[in-house]
Amino acid sequence: MTNSEIKPTVSVRQLEKYYQVVDKRYHIISGLDFEVLPGEIVSVEGASGVGKSTLLNILGAMDSFDDGEVEVCGVSLKNLNEKQRESFRAEKISFIFQQHLLLPDFTALENVMMPLLIARMNPSLAKSQAIEILKKVGLGERTESFPSQLSGGESARVGVARALVGRRQLILADEPTGNLDRDNSRHLMDLIKELQNEFKFSLILVTHDLELASMAHKRNRIVSGKLSPVSL
Ligand SMILES: Nc1ncnc2c1ncn2[C@@H]1O[C@H](COP(=O)(O)OP(=O)(O)OP(=O)(O)O)[C@@H](O)[C@H]1O
Ligand SMILES: [Mg+2]
DSSP states (O other): OOGGGSOOSEEEEEEEEEEEETTEEEEEEEEEEEEEOTTOEEEEEOSTTSSHHHHHHHHTTSSOOSEEEEEETTEEOTTOOHHHHHHHHHHTEEEEETTOOOOTTSOHHHHHHHHHHHTTOOHHHHHHHHHHHHHHTTOTTOTTOOGGGSOHHHHHHHHHHHHHTTOOSEEEEESTTTTSOHHHHHHHHHHHHHHHHHHOOEEEEEOSOHHHHTTOSEEEEEETTEEEEOOO
């Protein structure tokens, strides 16, 4: 198969996004095109406030858009109702967040099982898959720990395990190392790289961190509402 025959995981054409605050309208994304192929790691860089998280939230059907075409994992996101958005999120994609957003009243194991249970997997199968991925991120001994009992780096790894457990085609990561010190940040990067090499998901990496961005196969930045390649 040549490159032109491979169906992209993400295809965005002429995306437009405005935010309305009181009586003022802000044009955040303007005529943005974006394509991510299966198994690619792609960075989205740019100054604070340029629209990186906005773009990621649109791709994850967490936010709406005003015009253009957005197709993610074979689903057009244009006219989805709330129920269709929910099932898209449950079945097709995963997020890794800067704040990890673990549920405080659930153990590491329960946090990682959650997306599988939401997708209605049998609980004992969900449990064994969650244990397997927690072992891969080096937390096989910490399955019963609660988020408050884990360090920042360990919580980040639980967040990665939770994102990867469903073996989604696309992972959306917003500053995944943003809260970590250099060593933990490098450890997390190596771990994500290793798991991407094994599972071959597509990864969109929103980041300010040039070291993290350097793990991408393709680097982009948002300038004036559009995406342009970063020349190295
Ligand atoms: N819900 C909202 N309502 C109104 N304006 C918003 C909303 N969400 C974001 N914005 C504005 O849209 C712009 C883009 O925000 P976004 O969060 O995408 O930036 P970012 O590139 O991710 O920045 P950072 O690097 O600081 O995370 C900002 O000016 C922000 O204030
Ligand atoms: Mg952001």
